[in-house]
């Protein structure tokens with residue numbers, strides 16, 4: 288049986304000024320599965336996600352949503368595609384001046400829903416999914432960091448998207464709150480059949496939730512496979528990252544020594 292693919296990038300390349308951040312990325316994101324993209328800070332994970340929703344356009348390569356190529360779509364048509372993609376940004380910014388109910392209702396109203404009863408039903412349903420019914424009338428400032436993340440997650444799925452993109456969903460949370468988010472990602476994937484694409488440098492969360500793992504390094508995919516395949520990799524670079532070790536160059540930089548033996552500054 289062949290796997291259905293919801294999103295695909297083909298030979299994706301992106302340069303900012305002199306730095307080529309994505310250097311030919313090829314990836315398939317399987318329908319209904321959780322794909323976790325791992326990589327060191329600054330390796331291009333957020334840049335990759337932004338290409339998937341058309342917030343950035345590639346220099347070269349293709350981005351596909353189902354059978355639609357989206358990287359060259361005009362902004363207006365991209366809007367139709369974006370409606371089917373939920374996005375949990377790294378800074379899960381809620382609107383400070385709106386309570387939780389209005390924050391979550393916002394995407395519904397923005398997309399022209401006017402049936403107030405239906406709006407309230409949908410808001411309650413997603414708040415229930417993230418197990419936060421009790422905060423419905425509170426303001427974002429009254430919530431903890433973990434709760435704000437969950438409200439943002441509820442808002443990201445209120446339009447019942449086919450795909451949800453998560454940018455570092457557990458970063459900055461303690462282990463217990465991270466685990467709550469992991470469990471919610473699993474639950475949303477299972478109960479709504481959502482295709483999930485999660486970027487993170489949090490290995491614990493990655494192993495916990497991933498159906499498929501991808502490791503980015505210097506703008507390229509250097510390893511992909513199951514958790515078992517990752518844990519038994521013999522690729523030296525991948526092994527280094529997965530064991531949390533620094534590369535020789537990085538180590539030399541931090542110690543203030545350069546490869547040529549000269550003393551450098553941190």
Ligand SMILES: Nc1ncnc2c1ncn2[C@@H]1O[C@H](COP(=O)(O)OP(=O)(O)O)[C@@H](O)[C@H]1O
Nearest residue numbers: 303304308326327328329330331332333334335
């Ligand atoms: N809009 C932009 N303009 C210029 N440089 C950018 C832009 N977005 C990202 N970058 C650079 O691209 C690199 C990868 O960034 P990013 O994808 O945010 O990394 P991460 O893997 O930590 O999410 C970084 O060096 C960053 O400074």
Ligand SMILES: [Mg+2]
Nearest residue numbers: 332333377455
């Ligand atoms: Mg990032």
